[in-house]
Amino acid sequence: MMIYKVCSKAVWEEIRQLTSWNGSPHDLRDGFIHFSTASQLDGTVRKHYAGQTDLMLLAIDAEL
Template identity: 50%
Template sequence: MRRIYKICSASAWREAERQGVYRGSADDTRDGFIHFSTALQVAETARKHFFGQTGLFLVEVDADALGDALRWEPSRNDELFPHLYGDLDLGVVTAVRDMHARSDGYHDIPELTP
C-alpha cells in the first residue's frame, strides 16, 4: 500500500468526520482537486503552506484505494504531487495524527511511511 498525506485544520477534519467525507480546503476547491503530499514532501508542504499554524492534523491515506481519481502531476520544483479529483472517502484513511507546531513556527513531522 502506498501512502499519501493531507495537512488540514483539525476543525475541517472534524467536520469531514461528521459528514463522512472530506471535500477539501478552500485552496483545494479553487484548484479543482484535493492536494496531497508524499512522505518526502510533507515537511516542505508544511513549511510553505502551514508555517506558524496550529490546530493541524496530518491525514494518512491509502493511495492505491483512490483509483483513477488520483493523478500524479508536476507542481513545486517540477516534482510529481498526488492530486485527488473528487471527494476523499474516509474509509481509505489509515491514520490521523496531530501536527505539533513548535515555537519557531515549524512543525514536528512524525516518521512517515512512503
Template identity: 50%
Template sequence: MAKLIYKICPAALWRQAERDGVFTGAPIDHADGFIHFSTEGQLRGTAEKHFAGQGDLVLVAVDEAVLGEALKYEISRGGQPFPHLYAPLALSAVRWVRPLPLGHDGRHRFPPLAA
C-alpha cells in the same frame, strides 16, 4: 503494505468531514479543482510553505491504492510530481489521522508515519 499519501488539514475542517462522512477539500483545494496531497518526502516542505506557524492541524494518511483513477501525479512545486485527487475523499481510504502540533520553535512536529 499500503503506499500512503498525506493531507495536512485544519482540525476543525477534518472534524466536519468526519461528521459529513466525506472530505471535499480545503478552500485551496476547491479553488484549484482537486484535493492536494503530499508524499512522505514532500510533507515537511508542504508544511513549511503552506502551514508555517499554524496550529490546530491534523495529518491525514491515505492509502493511494484505494483512490483509483481520480488520483493523478502532476508536476508542481520544484518540478516534483505531487498527488492530486480529482474527487471527494472517501473516509474509507483514510488509514489514520494524527495531530500535527507546533513545537516551541514554531515548526511542526510530525508523528511517526508508519501505518
C-alpha cells in the same frame, strides 16, 4: 503507497461529520484535493501552514 493531507483540526472535525468531502477552499479553488507524499510533507507544512499549531495529518492509502 501512502499519501497525506494536512489540515486544521477544525477541518478534520468537519470531515468527520460527512459521508463525503470535496476538499478545502484551496482544493476547490485549484480543482483538486492537495495531497503530499512523505518526502513532501516538511515542505508542504513550511510553505502552506507556517505558524499553525492545530494541524492534523491524514494518511490515505492511495492503492485502495
